[in-house]
Amino acid sequence: MIALENVTKRYGATTVVDDVSLTFGGEGIAALIGPNGAGKSTLFSLVGRLLKPDDGRVVVDGVDVATASSRELATALAVLRQDNHVAARLTVHDLVEFGRFPHSRGRLTVTDRDHIERAIDYLELDAYRGRFLDELSGGQRQRAFIAMVLAQDTRYVLLDEPLNNLDLRHMTEIMRLLRRMADELDKRIVVVLHDINFAATYADRIVAMRAGRVVADAAAGEVMDPDVLEAVYDTPVDVRDIDGRPVALYYS
Amino acid sequence: MRTETFEIGTAPAAPARATRARRGIRELWALPWVRLALLAAVIVAAVVVYLFTDVPGSLAFALRIRGLTVAAMLVVATAVGVSTVVFHTITGNRILTPSIMGFDAFYVLISTLIVFFLGSQSFVRFDPVTLWLVQVGVMMAFSAALFSWLFGGRRRSVHLMLLVGIVLGVFFRSFSEWMQRMLDPLDFQILSDAMFASLTRPDELLLTLTAALVLVGAIALVPLLRTLDVLTLGSPAAIGLGVEHRRVVLTLFPIVSLMVAASTALVGPILFFGLIVANLAYSYAGSFRHTWTLPAAVGIGMLCLIGGQLVLEQLFGFAGTLSTVIEFAGGLFFLFLVLRKGAR
Numbered sequence: 001m002i003a004l005e006n007v008t009k010r011y012g013a014t015t016v017v018d019d020v021s022l023t024f025g026g027e028g029i030a031a032l033i034g035p036n037g038a039g040k041s042t043l044f045s046l047v048g049r050l051l052k053p054d055d056g057r058v059v060v061d062g063v064d065v066a067t068a069s070s071r072e073l074a075t076a077l078a079v080l081r082q083d084n085h086v087a088a089r090l091t092v093h094d095l096v097e098f099g100r101f102p103h104s105r106g107r108l109t110v111t112d113r114d115h116i117e118r119a120i121d122y123l124e125l126d127a128y129r130g131r132f133l134d135e136l137s138g139g140q141r142q143r144a145f146i147a148m149v150l151a152q153d154t155r156y157v158l159l160d161e162p163l164n165n166l167d168l169r170h171m172t173e174i175m176r177l178l179r180r181m182a183d184e185l186d187k188r189i190v191v192v193l194h195d196i197n198f199a200a201t202y203a204d205r206i207v208a209m210r211a212g213r214v215v216a217d218a219a220a221g222e223v224m225d226p227d228v229l230e231a232v233y234d235t236p237v238d239v240r241d242i243d244g245r246p247v248a249l250y251y252s
Numbered sequence: 253m254r255t256e257t258f259e260i261g262t263a264p265a266a267p268a269r270a271t272r273a274r275r276g277i278r279e280l281w282a283l284p285w286v287r288l289a290l291l292a293a294v295i296v297a298a299v300v301v302y303l304f305t306d307v308p309g310s311l312a313f314a315l316r317i318r319g320l321t322v323a324a325m326l327v328v329a330t331a332v333g334v335s336t337v338v339f340h341t342i343t344g345n346r347i348l349t350p351s352i353m354g355f356d357a358f359y360v361l362i363s364t365l366i367v368f369f370l371g372s373q374s375f376v377r378f379d380p381v382t383l384w385l386v387q388v389g390v391m392m393a394f395s396a397a398l399f400s401w402l403f404g405g406r407r408r409s410v411h412l413m414l415l416v417g418i419v420l421g422v423f424f425r426s427f428s429e430w431m432q433r434m435l436d437p438l439d440f441q442i443l444s445d446a447m448f449a450s451l452t453r454p455d456e457l458l459l460t461l462t463a464a465l466v467l468v469g470a471i472a473l474v475p476l477l478r479t480l481d482v483l484t485l486g487s488p489a490a491i492g493l494g495v496e497h498r499r500v501v502l503t504l505f506p507i508v509s510l511m512v513a514a515s516t517a518l519v520g521p522i523l524f525f526g527l528i529v530a531n532l533a534y535s536y537a538g539s540f541r542h543t544w545t546l547p548a549a550v551g552i553g554m555l556c557l558i559g560g561q562l563v564l565e566q567l568f569g570f571a572g573t574l575s576t577v578i579e580f581a582g583g584l585f586f587l588f589l590v591l592r593k594g595a596r
């Protein structure tokens with residue numbers, strides 16, 4: 001389990017994450033939604049020990065992140081960040097290999113190679129394994145990074161806006177893939193999403209943040225409510241039932 | 253698509269064999285160790301040319317003097333190549349060199365201060381080992397102060413440290429220039445000698461000391477090679493993969509400073525060509541892994557130095573400085589690389 005206990009983070013005078021207590025890491029997919037600046041990415045950075053909380057603590061599987069060994073944490077928890085700029089020219093295979101670093105420190109064993117192969121297969125990247133990252137389309141690139149995270153072989157997988165800059169087809173492709181990873185491989189996935197309809201369709205649980213606080217945390221269907229969503233985004237949202245599925249209409 | 257089928261269908265046997273041979277060469281060329289071996293061979297050839305051309309008088313004497321120069325080149329190439337590549341990896345930026353931290357400028361400032369306050373005669377008469385030790389010590393103290401100040405507190409940002417380094421560098425440079433203006437012309441003459449890198453006739457003891465320090469630095473890097481590879485993903489991703497970023501950076505920066513300080517104190521400001529060398533190494537090595545890029549950077553640095561020295565001696569008859577030659581040729585070649593990449 002990933003537990004945030006009264007976590008507060010301030011940048012100067014601005015409080016970005018305000019006394020948040022939250023538990024992640026149950027089965028399936030949890031979607032984290034909320035307007036820009038709600039503190040979602042900061043929350044991920046706190047869990048991924050890129051930032052230290054000013055108050056409170058983050059506990060992963062019973063161990064405080066502040067005192068845990070960096071390497072052990074990296075075998076329990078993988079974080080895919082929003083901005084993945086790489087200065088060097090890497091191939092897809094090189095990138096996926098990095099996922100094994102917490103386990104092997106760069107000296108690949110047979111098990112490591114096995115994990116790399118499986119991750120590449122799972123993401124259907126076999127044809128692209130020798131390609132450089134800068135030669136890939138946005139969707140292929142995102143899949144390559146997810147393959148790295150998968151090769152890391154962690155129980156918890158955190159993804160910060162993995163659908164950024166993707167078209168319809170690739171967005172659904174990535175979400176279906178995350179669903180499969182949760183169902184088949186028992187990955188506990190937390191994903192930041194901007195399109196609430198994707199959250200409603202693929203996630204089991206939706207956590208909504210606003211101004212550094214958690215304002216809603218419930219099963220996906222319950223959060224898909226006009227009043228709740230309007231309170232989260234400060235904008236009128238209509239929710240309609242289409243073929244038994246709640247669909248949010250915010251194009252007004 | 254159609255033209256491809258056509259070529260395969262009608263190609264006679266002999267050209268097919270030639271194609272296969274060409275493909276074999278291309279596959280070999282893709283292997284980093286093949287590229288490094290070729291680089292090593294070219295360097296050995298250049299060293300032999302340098303050692304044995306135009307020997308006036310005793311060959312043994314010439315070999316001894318020139319051998320020392322070659323050794324100094326190797327030490328400097330290692331220090332500059334390794335420190336620049338590691339610096340690029342830490343900062344995640346490939347258009348910087350450690351000189352941006354004001355190392356070269358600080359060296360010039362130290363020398364200027366000595367000449368200014370103690371006179372050029374003391375500068376010349378100073379025991380070279382003491383002078384070297386003072387310079388290395390002061391440069392190390394400077395970088396240690398910069399690191400601990402910026403990494404010790406809560407504001408641990410590589411970029412802030414770079415910015416402070418740049419500002420200090422400009423300050424050192426202007427301050428040195430101001431003092432140089434007030435110098436006696438003779439003092440200034442002697443000082444300017446110290447401000448251009450010179451690899452010929454190094455002091456044997458200093459060379460040994462510098463080589464030892466650079467070697468220690470290089471050996472200390474070996475266990476960190478794979479961690480350096482992970483750092484190319486950027487610090488957030490590296491932390492996510494279990495790298496203790498702060499600790500690693502606090503190990504790497506002193507190694508970089510040590511190498512830079514030791515070799516600058518030996519031959520003068522030499523960081524100018526690190527940028528060219530490192531970037532040539534990235535495109536030449538054929539791999540992003542530091543196991544390959546670091547030796548490639550050292551090799552290309554060595555080739556630049558020895559090639560530059562040959563050009564300087566043979567073409568210009570010593571009329572100029574090594575840095576001019578290297579920067580002119582290296583800069584042109586660098587432009588060529590950039591333009592070629594853009595065209596592709």
